[in-house]
Amino acid sequence: MSHKIYLPRDAAALSVGAEKVAATIAAELASRGIDAQIIRTGSRGLHWLEPMVEVKTAKGRVAYGPVTVKDVPGLFEAGFLEGDDHPLAQGLTKEIPFLKGQTRLTFARCGVTDPLSLEDYRKYEGLKGLEKAVAMTAEEIVTEVTDSGLRGRGGAGFPTGIKWNTVRQAQGTQKYIVCNADEGDSGTFADRMIMEGDPFVLIEGMAIAGLATGATRGYIYTRSEYPHAIATMRAAIGIARKAGVLGASVLGSTHAFDMEVRVGAGAYVCGEETSLLNSLEGKRGLVRAKPPLPALEGLFGRPTVVNNVLSLATVPVILDRGAGFYRDFGVGRSHGTMPIQLAGNIKYPGLYETPFGITLGELVNEIGGGTRSGRPVKAVQVGGPLGAYFPVDLFDTPFDYEAFAARDGLIGHAGVVVFDDTADMLEQARFAMEFCAIESCGKCTPCRIGSTRGVEVVDKLAKGDRPDEQIALLTSLCDTMKFGSLCALGGFTPYPVMSALTHFPEDFNRKPIAEAAE
Amino acid sequence: MALGLSDEELAERVGRIVGMHSDLEGPLLPILHAVEQEFGCVPEIAIREIADRLNLSRAEVHGVRTFYHDFRGEPAGRHTLKVCRAEACQSVGAADLADGIRAALGIDWHETTPDGKVTLEPVYCLGLCSCAPAVLLDDAPYGRLDLDAVRDLVAEAS
Ligand SMILES: Cc1cc2nc3c(=O)[nH]c(=O)nc-3n(C[C@H](O)[C@H](O)[C@H](O)COP(=O)(O)O)c2cc1C
Ligand code: SF4
Ligand code: FES
Ligand code: FES
Numbered sequence: 001m002s003h004k005i006y007l008p009r010d011a012a013a014l015s016v017g018a019e020k021v022a023a024t025i026a027a028e029l030a031s032r033g034i035d036a037q038i039i040r041t042g043s044r045g046l047h048w049l050e051p052m053v054e055v056k057t058a059k060g061r062v063a064y065g066p067v068t069v070k071d072v073p074g075l076f077e078a079g080f081l082e083g084d085d086h087p088l089a090q091g092l093t094k095e096i097p098f099l100k101g102q103t104r105l106t107f108a109r110c111g112v113t114d115p116l117s118l119e120d121y122r123k124y125e126g127l128k129g130l131e132k133a134v135a136m137t138a139e140e141i142v143t144e145v146t147d148s149g150l151r152g153r154g155g156a157g158f159p160t161g162i163k164w165n166t167v168r169q170a171q172g173t174q175k176y177i178v179c180n181a182d183e184g185d186s187g188t189f190a191d192r193m194i195m196e197g198d199p200f201v202l203i204e205g206m207a208i209a210g211l212a213t214g215a216t217r218g219y220i221y222t223r224s225e226y227p228h229a230i231a232t233m234r235a236a237i238g239i240a241r242k243a244g245v246l247g248a249s250v251l252g253s254t255h256a257f258d259m260e261v262r263v264g265a266g267a268y269v270c271g272e273e274t275s276l277l278n279s280l281e282g283k284r285g286l287v288r289a290k291p292p293l294p295a296l297e298g299l300f301g302r303p304t305v306v307n308n309v310l311s312l313a314t315v316p317v318i319l320d321r322g323a324g325f326y327r328d329f330g331v332g333r334s335h336g337t338m339p340i341q342l343a344g345n346i347k348y349p350g351l352y353e354t355p356f357g358i359t360l361g362e363l364v365n366e367i368g369g370g371t372r373s374g375r376p377v378k379a380v381q382v383g384g385p386l387g388a389y390f391p392v393d394l395f396d397t398p399f400d401y402e403a404f405a406a407r408d409g410l411i412g413h414a415g416v417v418v419f420d421d422t423a424d425m426l427e428q429a430r431f432a433m434e435f436c437a438i439e440s441c442g443k444c445t446p447c448r449i450g451s452t453r454g455v456e457v458v459d460k461l462a463k464g465d466r467p468d469e470q471i472a473l474l475t476s477l478c479d480t481m482k483f484g485s486l487c488a489l490g491g492f493t494p495y496p497v498m499s500a501l502t503h504f505p506e507d508f509n510r511k512p513i514a515e516a517a518e
Numbered sequence: 519m520a521l522g523l524s525d526e527e528l529a530e531r532v533g534r535i536v537g538m539h540s541d542l543e544g545p546l547l548p549i550l551h552a553v554e555q556e557f558g559c560v561p562e563i564a565i566r567e568i569a570d571r572l573n574l575s576r577a578e579v580h581g582v583r584t585f586y587h588d589f590r591g592e593p594a595g596r597h598t599l600k601v602c603r604a605e606a607c608q609s610v611g612a613a614d615l616a617d618g619i620r621a622a623l624g625i626d627w628h629e630t631t632p633d634g635k636v637t638l639e640p641v642y643c644l645g646l647c648s649c650a651p652a653v654l655l656d657d658a659p660y661g662r663l664d665l666d667a668v669r670d671l672v673a674e675a676s
Contacts (some may be wrong), residue, residue: 015646015661047648100558186604224551225600225644227657262544263551265586268642282546284585294546300543343647344609348649359536381605385642417606417647431608435642 003036003081004056010043010196011228012189017068018051024072025053026424032076042197044111045351046098054093057083063090095427098348098367103329105337106314107190107353110197116235117315118243121200127245129319133208134253138168141212145315147323149335154180154308155383155412155488157334157401160315163305166295167213169517170303175215177206178280178299181222181229182264182271185384187343187415190351191309195222195229198313199236200245203259203518205312207250208319209305210257218259219299220309222278224266268385268439272487273306275441286441287487297367308413310339334400344381344417354399361395364418375420379428379504383412385435386492388499389419389428408493408499425504430458432496436489446481447490453477454497464512471508474501521593525563531556532567546572546582550589558593587639594637595630597675599668600654603640606647615651616640618665623672636672 007013022038029036045054049065053075062083064075071088077085088229090096104110113120133141146161167175179202183191191210194202206218222229237259238297240246246254262280264270270279274288276297298304314336318326327335334356340363342349347369364370364380371377379389387408390397397407404411419428433454440448454477461470485491501508521528535552539545546568553564560583569576583589601616623631623638630637646652649661655671 011644012646012649012661015649015652015659050649183645184643186641186643187606187647189647192645225641225654228659262547264545265588266641267552267586279547280544282544282582284581327633341647344606344650385605415606415647417609419609423609426612428605428608431605435604439642 005036005038005081006041006054006056006061007038007051008043008197009040009115009228010050010111010193010195011226012047013043013050013052014228016050016066020069021051021053021067022071024069028072028076034081034366036081038435039114041113042110042115043193044093044099045107045193046096046348047350048348049090052090052281053080054213055081055083059092061093063093063096065090075507080452098350101367102353103175103337103355104353105317105326105329106201106310106339107194107198107351108317109201110193110351113198114199115199115232116239118200118239119244119412121198126200126316127251128135128205128206129316130204130245130251132319133211134251134255136211138212141208141319142168143211144319144323148318148326149330149333150311150314150318150326151309151334151401153310153314153338153413155185155410157411163295163307164212165211165213166293167303170296170476172303174217174302174306175213175396176299176302177209177213177215177218178273178304179206179218179220179279179309179311179312180273180276180306181226183219183223183309183413184268184271184277185386185415187381187384187417188341188413189302189343190339190341190414191222192229193351194309194313195226195233199233201313201316202233202309203236203240203245205278205315205414206259207246207257208315209307209312211255213252213303213305214258215303215305216258216419218257219280220259220261221270221280222261222262223264230261230263237261252291267350268435268487269441269487270488275487276306277304284441286443289486310413320468329355331344331355331398331400332402334402336475338399338411338414340399340414340416342368342416342418345373345420346418347372355396356400358399359395360397360399360416361392363399363416364395368416368418371418373420375422377418378423379415379419379425379500381419382415382494383410384415385432386410386488386495387412387415388495389425389503389505390499393503409495412496424463425500425507426458426510429497429500429508430455431460432493432500433458436493440489441487444484444486444490446484447486447493450477450481450490451493454493455480459516461508462510464510467509471501521557521561526562528557528561529567533571534566536568536571546579550583550586554589559590561591563594569595595634597635597656597672598637598639599672600639600641600644600648602644602646602652604643604647606643607651610650612651615663615665615668621669622665624667635675
């Protein structure tokens with residue numbers, strides 16, 4: 001019998017040596033004359049175990065990790081092809097607690113299948129949502145998405161079905177579906193994992209969005225920092241087109257839908273939807289004032305859906321299993337599941353998809369295992385560079401849009417970045433201002449100038465130069481940015497700054513330099 | 519003369535690139551990427567040529583070129599090392615790592631080593647935050663790094 005070995009080609013796995021491990025396994029198989037197939041998959045999201053090798057056994061897939069090149073001969077000696085024991089053995093993959101505790105809806109196939117096998121995709125429930133959508137009216141599709149309670153996963157949490165309905169009802173001969181795959185938030189990688197690990201689900205979601213709104217063209221706008229995602233996505237689009245999933249007749253229907261990938265050029269602000277549209281049009285990525293809404297006057301002035309990768313990639317399962325099935329997960333007005341990304345100084349980093357409602361403390365301590373350094377947790381930044389720093393005192397906050405907002409934070413794209421007690425929150429506040437200054441599109445003064453002033457004020461604080469005055473100045477600067485900026489780059493930079501100042505005041509109370517030098 | 523090509527030659531090659539993108543909606547970014555890919559930067563002559571062919575003003579194309587961090591006015595070194603400076607990497611020592619890299623290479627951000635081998639660029643997240651600290655050397659990702667590992671990477675690159 002031919003053995004089956006699974007090994008990710010996800011960029012995170014590659015970054016820790018998956019390619020060399022794959023080559024070493026292949027060489028070892030050849031020299032031992034063993035008949036086996038190495039299948040390159042996406043990542044399961046257990047990133048501390050990457051490179052994670054799986055083998056197919058009668059009981060299911062068995063995992064080994066983290067595997068280095070020099071572990072490979074020993075794995076063969078131990079009989080890993082039969083799933084036998086070894087110091088790196090993790091047992092049956094699906095029984096690993098980190099994976100077992102999850103509810104994988106959006107990420108159901110990621111890490112399981114060959115990302116570029118449409119056959120695999122179909123075998124694991126793929127295209128069922130689109131098949132249903134083809135038989136429905138546009139209005140029915142929109143209703144299904146609205147009823148599921150799905151909210152935008154890109155940050156703002158706007159109900160996806162309502163956005164689609166605006167585009168559906170808009171007049172226009174050409175409408176567009178734009179997938180926001182710019183994923184600039186630090187601490188996030190879920191969009192990348194989908195594009196590299198299950199690209200057809202995004203294609204399917206965009207095609208459904210096309211049917212629901214009457215849009216026939218789609219663009220995936222992603223970042224130049226994601227070369228592997230770009231290549232996989234482009235290959236998948238080609239395969240989908242050949243198979244008739246995309247093109248003049250989607251799955252043999254009378255609907256046309258096709259798409260392409262466009263690549264940004266290193267500008268964080270281009271993740272903001274109107275800046276993104278300008279960039280797609282070939283302009284500077286300046287933020288546009290709203291109204292007009294992109295839904296009515298978006299790409300080239302035409303009605304346009306702009307949705308995050310995860311929002312679109314969740315639509316197929318909603319159509320397949322039904323709005324009610326999805327809606328029943330979660331809490332309050334946060335329905336369904338969220339692919340949460342655990343990153344930074346954490347023992348078990350990776351992707352954890354779970355219904356809304358889990359607390360921050362459970363995520364960091366129980367699932368994440370605390371810090372990688374073994375030191376106490378000091379702060380957790382949730383929601384990227386514009387998200388607040390949470391102290392351990394607020395670990396009872398449930399993962400839920402409204403609960404985070406009530407504590408002056410945001411979920412954003414669900415990145416969770418852990419810092420241990422060596423973190424200097426004044427430095428983190430400074431970085432937030434510096435980042436805003438570097439990435440500002442320059443359209444409004446509070447953001448463009450305010451952020452540079454912010455860096456200067458924090459630098460004075462660091463020197464212990466009249467701290468009370470500087471803190472008052474920083475607070476009022478944040479106020480100006482919050483209320484006087486056109487978009488959330490300038491408007492939300494105060495979140496990390498003020499949360500650092502509010503929750504960790506001791507880090508801002510520096511002794512004057514002269515005194516400290518005595 | 520720029521990049522060892524005559525102005526005419528350069529303009530002609532840029533013209534061909536523009537032509538290859540003629541059926542795209544909003545072709546300017548793909549064109550700039552293709553020019554950058556071919557010449558390692560977007561020289562002034564390319565800007566003039568692109569502007570002429572797309573019926574844009576030179577100022578517009580220049581404005582777009584300079585808005586985006588990726589498009590260079592001058593070619594980079596043989597390799598580009600993009601070092602993540604963002605929060606997840608900071609939480610596991612990226613700031614010290616970056617200082618160490620700059621000292622080891624003897625250059626600051628955006629600079630190229632005197633032998634023309636490596637250009638150093640800061641980036642803000644590579645989506646490798648679960649394997650931090652991370653860098654991208656040309657198009658290859660590397661994670662869970664320390665200074666020695668980065669030194670080895672740079673030494674191994676030709
Ligand atoms: C500075 C800034 C950066 C943003 N970056 C992203 C991003 O990388 N990806 C994303 O999906 N949304 C991003 N957004 C949010 C988008 O503007 C928009 O709300 C989102 O794409 C809508 O899709 P959704 O409803 O599916 O979330 C950003 C917003 C701002 C202000
Ligand atoms: S807040 Fe900043 S990034 Fe946003 S529109 Fe204003 S200047 Fe541009
Ligand atoms: S210029 Fe935009 S807020 Fe003042
Ligand atoms: S923060 Fe460094 S890779 Fe994401």
